[in-house]
Amino acid sequence: xxxxxxxxxxxxxxxxxxxxxxxxxxxxxxxxxxxxxxxxxxxxxxxxxxxxxxxxxxxxxxxxxxxxxxxxxxxxxxxxxxxxxxxxxxxxxxxxxxxxxxxxxxxxxxxxxxxxxxxxxxxxxxxxxxxxxxxxxxxxxxxxxxxxxxxxxxxxxxxxxxxxxxxxxxxxxxxxxxxxxxxxxxxxxxxxxxxxxxxxxxxxxxxxxxxxxxxxxxxxxxxxxxxxxxxxxxxxxxxxxxxxxxxxxxxxxxxxxxxxxxxxxxxxxxxxxxxxxxxxxxxxxxxxxxxxxxxxxxxxxxxxxxxxxxxxxxxxxxxxxxxxxxxxxx
Amino acid sequence: xxxxxxxxxxxxxxxxxxxxxxxxxxxxxxxxxxxxxxxxxxxxxxxxxxxxxxxxxxxxxxxxxxxxxxxxxxxxxxxxxxxxxxxxxxxxxxxxxxxxxxxxxxxxxxxxxxxxxxxxxxxxxxxxxxxxxxxxxxxxxxxxxxxxxxxxxxxxxxxxxxxxxxxxxxxxxxxxxxxxxxxxxxxxxxxxxxxxxxxxxxxxxxxxxxxxxxxxxxxxxxxxxxxxxxxxxxxxxxxxxxxxxxxxxxxxxxxxxxxxxxxxxxxxxxxxxxxxxxxxxxxxxxxxxxxxxxxxxxxxxxxxxxxxxxxxxxxxxxxxxxxx
Amino acid sequence: xxxxxxxxxxxxxxxxxxxxxxxxxxxxxxxxxxxxxxxxxxxxxxxxxxxxxxxxxxxxxxxxxxxxxxxxxxxxxxxxxxxxxxxxxxxxxxxxxxxxxxxxxxxxxxxxxxxxxxxxxxxxxxxxxxxxxxxxxxxxxxxxxxxxxxxxxxxxxxxxxxxxxxxxxxxxxxxxxxxxxxxxxxxxxxxxxxxxxxxxxxxxxxxxxxxxxxxxxxxxxxxxxxxxxxxxxxxxxxxxxxxxxxxxxxxxxxxxxxxxxxxxxxxxxxxxxxxxxxxxxxxxxxxxxxxxxxxxxxxxxxxxxxxxxxxx
Numbered sequence: 001x002x003x004x005x006x007x008x009x010x011x012x013x014x015x016x017x018x019x020x021x022x023x024x025x026x027x028x029x030x031x032x033x034x035x036x037x038x039x040x041x042x043x044x045x046x047x048x049x050x051x052x053x054x055x056x057x058x059x060x061x062x063x064x065x066x067x068x069x070x071x072x073x074x075x076x077x078x079x080x081x082x083x084x085x086x087x088x089x090x091x092x093x094x095x096x097x098x099x100x101x102x103x104x105x106x107x108x109x110x111x112x113x114x115x116x117x118x119x120x121x122x123x124x125x126x127x128x129x130x131x132x133x134x135x136x137x138x139x140x141x142x143x144x145x146x147x148x149x150x151x152x153x154x155x156x157x158x159x160x161x162x163x164x165x166x167x168x169x170x171x172x173x174x175x176x177x178x179x180x181x182x183x184x185x186x187x188x189x190x191x192x193x194x195x196x197x198x199x200x201x202x203x204x205x206x207x208x209x210x211x212x213x214x215x216x217x218x219x220x221x222x223x224x225x226x227x228x229x230x231x232x233x234x235x236x237x238x239x240x241x242x243x244x245x246x247x248x249x250x251x252x253x254x255x256x257x258x259x260x261x262x263x264x265x266x267x268x269x270x271x272x273x274x275x276x277x278x279x280x281x282x283x284x285x286x287x288x289x290x291x292x293x294x295x296x297x298x299x300x301x302x303x304x305x306x307x308x309x310x311x312x313x314x315x316x317x318x319x320x321x322x323x324x325x326x327x328x329x330x
Numbered sequence: 331x332x333x334x335x336x337x338x339x340x341x342x343x344x345x346x347x348x349x350x351x352x353x354x355x356x357x358x359x360x361x362x363x364x365x366x367x368x369x370x371x372x373x374x375x376x377x378x379x380x381x382x383x384x385x386x387x388x389x390x391x392x393x394x395x396x397x398x399x400x401x402x403x404x405x406x407x408x409x410x411x412x413x414x415x416x417x418x419x420x421x422x423x424x425x426x427x428x429x430x431x432x433x434x435x436x437x438x439x440x441x442x443x444x445x446x447x448x449x450x451x452x453x454x455x456x457x458x459x460x461x462x463x464x465x466x467x468x469x470x471x472x473x474x475x476x477x478x479x480x481x482x483x484x485x486x487x488x489x490x491x492x493x494x495x496x497x498x499x500x501x502x503x504x505x506x507x508x509x510x511x512x513x514x515x516x517x518x519x520x521x522x523x524x525x526x527x528x529x530x531x532x533x534x535x536x537x538x539x540x541x542x543x544x545x546x547x548x549x550x551x552x553x554x555x556x557x558x559x560x561x562x563x564x565x566x567x568x569x570x571x572x573x574x575x576x577x578x579x580x581x582x583x584x585x586x587x588x589x590x591x592x593x594x595x596x597x598x599x600x601x602x603x604x605x606x607x608x609x610x611x612x613x614x615x616x617x618x619x620x621x622x623x624x625x626x627x628x629x630x631x632x633x634x635x636x637x638x639x640x641x642x643x644x645x646x647x648x649x650x651x652x653x654x
Numbered sequence: 655x656x657x658x659x660x661x662x663x664x665x666x667x668x669x670x671x672x673x674x675x676x677x678x679x680x681x682x683x684x685x686x687x688x689x690x691x692x693x694x695x696x697x698x699x700x701x702x703x704x705x706x707x708x709x710x711x712x713x714x715x716x717x718x719x720x721x722x723x724x725x726x727x728x729x730x731x732x733x734x735x736x737x738x739x740x741x742x743x744x745x746x747x748x749x750x751x752x753x754x755x756x757x758x759x760x761x762x763x764x765x766x767x768x769x770x771x772x773x774x775x776x777x778x779x780x781x782x783x784x785x786x787x788x789x790x791x792x793x794x795x796x797x798x799x800x801x802x803x804x805x806x807x808x809x810x811x812x813x814x815x816x817x818x819x820x821x822x823x824x825x826x827x828x829x830x831x832x833x834x835x836x837x838x839x840x841x842x843x844x845x846x847x848x849x850x851x852x853x854x855x856x857x858x859x860x861x862x863x864x865x866x867x868x869x870x871x872x873x874x875x876x877x878x879x880x881x882x883x884x885x886x887x888x889x890x891x892x893x894x895x896x897x898x899x900x901x902x903x904x905x906x907x908x909x910x911x912x913x914x915x916x917x918x919x920x921x922x923x924x925x926x927x928x929x930x931x932x933x934x935x936x937x938x939x940x941x942x943x944x945x946x947x948x949x950x951x952x953x954x955x956x957x958x959x960x961x962x963x964x965x966x
Contacts, residue, residue: 196588219591224593225598227595249596258520277520278523281491282518426865434857435857440879448862448875452868
């Protein structure tokens, strides 16, 4: 099965930040892989380390205060964390590209969108003629569903709506046919109806071009709609990993279960019932509990959970859980 | 049935970008355009819509935090625009607001004690410091926080905790009506659930009426009794929550509901209803129905003539061709 | 309504049903009371040039205050046998045209420069803050007229404007305060106004309005305290410019009058002997340089320390 071929292997990645309050292990030993042509989700709440993971992959961690302290990021067998700045520049935008959450601040306000999309091409393929760049840009804007692309290439970012700006970002990310696209909360800043459009566009393009995608989001709805594989993150580590159907049908970590049950019911029957909610709050990364990081909030925690950090153990085909009670409870 | 607590009649709010010193064109945005809603006592009334639909402005206008340009707001039958500034100030204890951004809604230079004392200092200037402290401690315990948090500054708390402090401030003067402006939108899912539960507990305990402003439809469905769907300053459809979600009459309502992602991967291959195009600019609205440029059912009449709200099976729908 | 009954016996102060709001479990972040000023102070401490600036300012202040007790010479006593002496053991900085001890005059001059630096800068900052806050908060006509007035003040070359004021009012120390305050408020008011405009839209100000807090209370309780760090930076930065302006005015003869040992005046008097007795002009000039630099370093450090907190 070609689906088993992986394009990116993250192995035991540790990214630290050195701050006045001490060392913050924002990402603490996570491993996951991205299958070729598939959408892999990184899900979690704010501060769980999902964005730091994506920035580590892109080599965009500000150093200092950040530091990749260990692990490997294997992209087609090459360890990205060992590449020099120059080498990484050649990978970024060409082999791996990224879409950010905020389409307004990610575009340069004083350059036309056509110039900005074309710039990526010019950086990575120096010998292309201007007319060719222009043709490719128009083609790309058309592909991402921007109406009247010939005239829109001359538009400035502020002349476009949020949805169109995010489409421009997608065009910019895809113009060099990257093998991997890292999308960090690509639709969070958009309105619901626009979000639905942009998600559909991303999925259509993904199917058409075959790009692999890492999708970072806090929205379980978006995950269910788009991802093939899911990694649930909590306080810097992955707590559950598996196929999207497994995760939603058979969530095995108490945190995943809690998250899923916290979503206000969209099915319609459960109005006015109390929502399930996870007690307490996410621990501070400078002051992590010694055992399982979720134990202080977990209703099923036992004594052993407070003592040692559980390993990621398999509970089914390609389904892993970091919980001491995974096998007995479910 | 229930008494009406808050009512708007043909409420209008316009914002104008002022012309410069040497002239220039002043542009006018109708943020809220002729909206009439009735909020019954002790119910949760939701205003839903996408950005720029005027839901936040409507909430502010009801509290008279932004000036209105037409129509009226009634609180227990009393026209708020007829009140003197003094009378309005004392009525403010009855109507409060909880904000979206727990980072911007608390003054960073004040301790929690000072933040929560402000309602009392404003409306009960004679209350002794000790009584104020006792009331603050009680408020904190109502929202599930320890009273020793009084000495701290807002930046020492997480988003969820700050939101609780904001809720405590709104509750301080025993209000009857609270506008919750995207009160849970900035919070993580698990914290959002905690705060939603807290809000519904408080509603029962203190017999509160909520105006819940949000773009999150699943939250609306969970918490609201009645819903008003807004689009570009106008109420598109008003009705009981269950009913409206089960059978939307207005095309916009239908598409809005369909656009929300469903947290169930087995449904990902369902047929998707997608709206075309973008939300039109509120500065130059299309003629006729303002939804007509995006509406797949729009006909000639929709582009010419603005629809009036019509009553339909207990709902108000502003559409020439409702989906009955 | 039976709904009411259910509510009344359901006293859910803190529904502790394992979900929702159990107060005991809500922990506050560990590090205890930590204020904005604490953070700023820590950042300031780390900035070496700011610390040097602070030390120099403190040193000069102490010296100026203790001048009568530590100096062996009187700054006003003339000794015509001892004119324009170069620095020596008896007179470390030499003597001036009238044989007065230059060191005594420079140290006494520091008193004037510090007072001139602090008082007009303070007055200008106060006037500027109040007008700026009023302009930003009330908007409309108030804003229009205050800002046009500021435009007018800023459009004049400030030294020229100060000179005009001094000519009109007469040259004495008190009038220097007035002249420099009138010249200095405009830029402060602009900075405070723009901050007020940003703060006015913040939700905590709206929350105060929703509570029915009076406008003036909102200004003093919510707006000004949040502008304070910036106002302090502006204040520190306007001290050196006031010192410079006083020196300029005195140099031109419309500031402090002889025999007051103002630094600007000392330079002015020394300039005639710049070739025969250069120290008479150069030493007070260097004193101005050092004090102004010290204040600038301090202001820069303060601004850098405060900046990160102003961004969010």
